[in-house]
Amino acid sequence: MASLSLQHIYKKYDNGFEAVKDFNLEIEDKEFIIFVGPSGCGKSTTLRMIAGLEEISSGDLFIGEKKVNDVEPKDRDIAMVFQSYALYPHMTVYDNMAFGLKLRKLPKDEIDRKVHNAAKILDIEHLLDRKPKALSGGQRQRVAMGRAIVRNPKVFLMDEPLSNLDAKLRVQMRIEISKLHQELGTTIIYVTHDQTEAMTLGTRIVVMKEGIVQQVDTPLNLYNHPANKFVAGFIGSPQMNMIDAEIKKEGGKVVAAFAGNQVTLPEDWAKTMEQGGYIGKAVTLGIRPEDLHDDDSWLSEHPEWVIPAKIRVYELLGAEVFLYFDEGDTSFTARVRPNTYARTGTEMKFALDLEHVHFFDKETELAVEKKA
Amino acid sequence: MPDHRRLLELLEEYKRECGQDVFLKGEDGRVVASTCAPAAVLLRAAVTEQISSKELRRRAEMLGEEATGNRCLFLLETEKQDLSGVKDVVAGLFGEDEKHFLIEAEPGILAAAPRMDELDPEEFREMAEGFLAVSEGEAGVNVRVAYGSGFSCWEELPDACRKARLALSAGRIFYRERRILPYSELELAAFVVQLPPDFCREFLKQMPPVFAGDGLEEELVRTAAALLENRLNGAETARQLYIHRNTLTYRLDKIKKLTGWDLRRFEDAAAYSLAMMIAQVGKEKSDGSIL
Numbered sequence: 001m002a003s004l005s006l007q008h009i010y011k012k013y014d015n016g017f018e019a020v021k022d023f024n025l026e027i028e029d030k031e032f033i034i035f036v037g038p039s040g041c042g043k044s045t046t047l048r049m050i051a052g053l054e055e056i057s058s059g060d061l062f063i064g065e066k067k068v069n070d071v072e073p074k075d076r077d078i079a080m081v082f083q084s085y086a087l088y089p090h091m092t093v094y095d096n097m098a099f100g101l102k103l104r105k106l107p108k109d110e111i112d113r114k115v116h117n118a119a120k121i122l123d124i125e126h127l128l129d130r131k132p133k134a135l136s137g138g139q140r141q142r143v144a145m146g147r148a149i150v151r152n153p154k155v156f157l158m159d160e161p162l163s164n165l166d167a168k169l170r171v172q173m174r175i176e177i178s179k180l181h182q183e184l185g186t187t188i189i190y191v192t193h194d195q196t197e198a199m200t201l202g203t204r205i206v207v208m209k210e211g212i213v214q215q216v217d218t219p220l221n222l223y224n225h226p227a228n229k230f231v232a233g234f235i236g237s238p239q240m241n242m243i244d245a246e247i248k249k250e251g252g253k254v255v256a257a258f259a260g261n262q263v264t265l266p267e268d269w270a271k272t273m274e275q276g277g278y279i280g281k282a283v284t285l286g287i288r289p290e291d292l293h294d295d296d297s298w299l300s301e302h303p304e305w306v307i308p309a310k311i312r313v314y315e316l317l318g319a320e321v322f323l324y325f326d327e328g329d330t331s332f333t334a335r336v337r338p339n340t341y342a343r344t345g346t347e348m349k350f351a352l353d354l355e356h357v358h359f360f361d362k363e364t365e366l367a368v369e370k371k372a
Numbered sequence: 373m374p375d376h377r378r379l380l381e382l383l384e385e386y387k388r389e390c391g392q393d394v395f396l397k398g399e400d401g402r403v404v405a406s407t408c409a410p411a412a413v414l415l416r417a418a419v420t421e422q423i424s425s426k427e428l429r430r431r432a433e434m435l436g437e438e439a440t441g442n443r444c445l446f447l448l449e450t451e452k453q454d455l456s457g458v459k460d461v462v463a464g465l466f467g468e469d470e471k472h473f474l475i476e477a478e479p480g481i482l483a484a485a486p487r488m489d490e491l492d493p494e495e496f497r498e499m500a501e502g503f504l505a506v507s508e509g510e511a512g513v514n515v516r517v518a519y520g521s522g523f524s525c526w527e528e529l530p531d532a533c534r535k536a537r538l539a540l541s542a543g544r545i546f547y548r549e550r551r552i553l554p555y556s557e558l559e560l561a562a563f564v565v566q567l568p569p570d571f572c573r574e575f576l577k578q579m580p581p582v583f584a585g586d587g588l589e590e591e592l593v594r595t596a597a598a599l600l601e602n603r604l605n606g607a608e609t610a611r612q613l614y615i616h617r618n619t620l621t622y623r624l625d626k627i628k629k630l631t632g633w634d635l636r637r638f639e640d641a642a643a644y645s646l647a648m649m650i651a652q653v654g655k656e657k658s659d660g661s662i663l
Contacts, residue, residue, distance in 0.1 A: 038614040040594070053514045073512025080509050084551060086501030088465055090486075100510050103464055132498070147509070209614075234614070 002064065002154035002187040003029050004050070009059035011045050011211075019045045021211045023059070027189065032181050034202035035191045037234070042211040043191045044159055050189065051157050052076055063154065076155075079148035083160040087132040087143055093119075094128040097146045118149040121183060122176075138169050145180070158190045162197065174200055195235050199223070207231050229284055229365040232358055238289050238322060238333045240358070245285040247278045256285055259328030264304035266354055272371040273359075283368070286358035289322065292334035294342060298351040305354050309334075311346045376405065383407050395435060402436045409472030410435035415485055418529040419445075419477040425527040432526040441487050443473070444496045444522040445532040447540050448482040448503055448515050455482055461511040462503060481540075485529075491522035493556060500552045516543055518553040538562035545656050546649060564649040572654035576647075580631045583651045588630060593648075595623045599635055600645055606636070 004027040011020040020042040027033050035043035048054040050061060052073030061068050068076050087096045094115055101111045119125040122142045132140055141161060148156060158177075162170045178201055181188055192198055198205050199219045207214040207222065207230075215227040226232035232240050245258040247265075254270035255262045265273065273279060293299075299306055309332070313324040316338060323334045323342050334350055342348055359368040383394045384407055393408040403410055414432055417423050432438065450458055455476050463471055466486060477483040484503065488495050500517040507515040520535025521528075535555040542561035543553035555562060567575075576583055587593070595613060599620075602608040610620045624635055631647075633640035 039612055048514075051508075052512055053508055073508075074510070076512075082505075082508070084501055084504055086498045086505060088502045088506070089495065089498045090465075099464060099506070103461060103510055230614075 003027060004155065004187070004189075005060075005062040006046075006050070007060045007062075009046070009049060009061065010057045011042070011049060011054060012057040019211050020049070023213060025206060025213070025216060027187060030185050030187055032178075032188045032190065032201060032203045034198040034205045035189065035208060036193065036195055036198040036205055037208035037214075039193060040210075041208040043193075043206075043208050046208075047157055047159050047189060047191050050155075051078060051080055077153050078155045078157055079151040079153035081144055081148050081156065081158045081161045083163050087135075087140055087147075089132055091131070092128065093124065093130055093132070093135070093143050093146075096132070096143055097128075097150050100147065101150055114150045114152070115146075118146045121149065121180070122146050137165050138173060141165065141173055142176070145177075149180075149184070154187065156186055156188045158188065160192055161190075163192075163194075170197070177201060196237060199235065205235075207234060209234075225367070226286075226358065227367055229286070229360040229367075232286050232360070232367070236288060238335065240286045240288050241292075241330075241332050242360075243285040243287070243330050243332075244282060246282050247273045247280070249274075249279050254279065256283075258285065259330055261307045261327060263307065263352055263354060268370055269354065269357070269359070272368060275371055276368060278359075278368070282362045284360040284362060284365070286360060287352055287354075288356065289333045289335035291353040291356045292332065292336075292350045293353060294323075294334065294336050294340055294348060294350055298353075299349055302351045305351045306349050307352065309348055309350055311342050311344055311348065314342060314344045314346075379405050380407070397436065410437045411440075412472040412475050414526060414529070415473060415483060416475050416477070418526075418533045419447075419475070419483045423530055425530050428530055429525075429527045437526070440485075440523065440525055440529070442489070442491050442522060442524050443485045444488055444491070444499065444519055445529065445536050446484045446486075446500060446503060446517055446519045447477065447536045448484065448507060448517050449540055450480055450482075450507070450513050450515050452513060453479045455480070458482065458507055458511045458513045458515070461506055464510075465502060465506060483533075485523075488522060491524065493554070496522065497552070497554065500554070504551055516540065516551055516553060518543060518555070520555040535562070538565060541565045545652055560646075561649060564646070564653055567650065567653060569654060572650050575650050576654060579647045579651075580633075582630045583647055587651065588627065592623055592627050592630075595620065596627060596635055596644065596648075599624070600641060604636060604638065604641055 006023055006025045009020060009023040010018065012018045023046055035046060037043050045054060049056050056069050063076060088099060097115045097118060098111050101114060116125065119128060122145060124139065124142050124146065127135065127139060162173050165173060174197060190201060202219060204216060204218055205222055206216045209230050215222060215231045222231060222235050226235060233242060243258050245256040248255050248257055254265045254273050256265060307327060309325040311323050311325050315322040319338065321336050321338050321340050323336060325332050360366065361368060383396065383405060387394045387407045393406065393413055395403050395406040398404045414428060414437060417431060418428055459474065459476060459482055462482060462484065463474055466474055470487060473485040475483050486499060496519055500519055503517050504515060507513050518536050518540035520532045520539060523529050523532045539553040539555040539558050539562060542558045542565050543550055545565065546561045547553065582588060598613050599609045602612060606617065606620055610617045628634045631644065633644045635641045635644055
């Protein structure tokens with residue numbers, strides 16, 4: 001069993017800087033947990049505290065039932081694959097993978113068995129006699145993972161292992177890591193700043209900002225029910241459109257007004273805004289690019305949700321088109337089908353799908369919960 | 373055949389009495405027995421003494437150590453004073469006949485000079501990453517790895533040491549989060565680190581008053597650092613900091629108001645960068661020397 005429990009973990013440096021604040025998380029055996037957030041958010045520091053490379057300032061860390069705050073890294077039964085971990089350049093692939101086992105004075109035949117097993121899983125048996133210089137980037141990364149796999153640890157810790165690879169290789173290696181997780185059935189804790197990587201790999205994602213956990217949830221829930229404005233803007237590409245709006249009541253209807261436009265809120269949102277005391281107040285309206293619709297059926301069925309637009313930039317990606325336009329001070333991104341008639345300069349209309357809108361409190365930036 | 377073990381015991385005894393490593397040379401000038409490998413003695417002298425190239429070459433000739441081959445000097449700094457665990461693990465990367473090119477230079481610092489195929493910065497970087505991997509991944513010890521230039525003879529070693537030490541010092545002050553510290557990427561910082569405290573104080577008197585006081589607030593410092601890291605690219609900086617472009621503009625305007633420097637201009641960004649470094653060094657040196 002390789003569950004982990006992080007309880008009120010803090011990391012404070014001598015100069016007073018708090019890199020991690022009150023981090024709490026229960027990780028189940030075999031989970032693939034992702035720590036994601038912008039640079040400097042504390043995700044790598046948290047991972048290094050789990051590894052034992054950074055001292056925990058306060059709080060408790062358990063691996064399984066055992067409190068490991070003061071346990072040496074080599075005794076924590078973890079293996080690390082970090083971004084900056086190159087292979088040992090003068091050793092063959094075999095020796096690279098065997099190195100840690102030799103240090104632990106394992107018998108030769110056991111080392112040989114473990115190395116070959118790991119190499120088979122990673123499909124690098126044919127590379128065992130080569131030196132790192134003769135390997136491609138993806139092959140090197142597999143050997144780095146092999147170095148960790150032979151240890152047969154309870155937990156793998158991976159700190160941005162793919163960030164040195166080009167985009168195409170990153171996509172391939174993501175699939176490999178995902179397959180590896182299923183094959184090995186081991187707990188993995190993975191750090192990345194790339195939200196696409198986070199969304200595609202993790203069973204659960206921990207979103208961090210400035211040392212504080214913003215939300216812990218499955219990828220789908222994070223996408224559909226972000227807890228605050230930061231999570232909403234961080235998860236999803238292109239980013240969610242964030243609009244400064246005012247909630248008003250006009251003619252018995254509750255509307256969101258922004259940049260000279262007005263859209264009527266659906267009944268459940270209208271009720272939420274009234275009960276929440278948001279009438280007459282400023283809020284942030286969040287809407288994902290795919291929830292802006294340019295097709296005629298949407299425009300005719302929901303005239304109360306329509307806003308005008310003049311397209312500033314048209315980007316064809318093949319399977320979809322991104323359209324960029326401005327309304328007042330707000331820049332919008334819409335994701336539409338490739339057969340759209342829109343081009344740069346086109347004046348047109350969009351219907352906002354307000355069934356999938358998000359609202360965030362202006363002061364707290366927390367998501368406004370829709371009342372049923 | 374002479375009893376080599378007994379010979380070494382005698383030499384060790386002599387070492388205890390005179391307090392120095394002892395070398396027994398044959399008529400041909402070659403060292404036949406010693407209490408410490410000559411290469412390790414020379415490496416220690418270069419790393420721990422302010423030894424000149426000429427003196428090091430003289431000692432190398434005296435010890436019969438002529439060629440070094442292509443090597444690079446790495447300094448591995450840890451938070452632990454006891455290096456035995458880390459040294460054993462790092463030694464695993466050296467062949468048996470190369471282990472004397474790994475020494476404990478001083479408490480908390482290992483000096484390693486592995487053989488390289490070529491004097492190639494790419495190779496140095498890979499080796500540094502290898503040291504990092506083995507120290508953290510196998511020994512479980514946090515390290516910083518600093519290195520300077522490669523060397524192919526003993527005369528070049530003192531300069532390689534100097535650069536590695538300066539890279540390490542620069543890392544301690546300016547790049548606390550970086551684990552790999554190549555001198556070639558830190559030359560400006562390494563230069564600033566050597567400035568005398570008096571010069572730093574005088575320089576700061578010419579700078580905007582904010583540098584003499586508590587300095588800029590944390591948020592502005594982070595913003596400026598990100599802008600410099602992203603080569604003055606505003607869009608990238610805003611993305612990295614996860615702020616709106618307008619917020620970035622607001623912060624840069626604030627910095628301009630406080631310092632007089634518009635960091636969107638290269639000259640001002642360079643002056644700001646230098647002033648920040650000198651202010652930092654001045655502060656560190658007033659707390660105690662870090663070199």
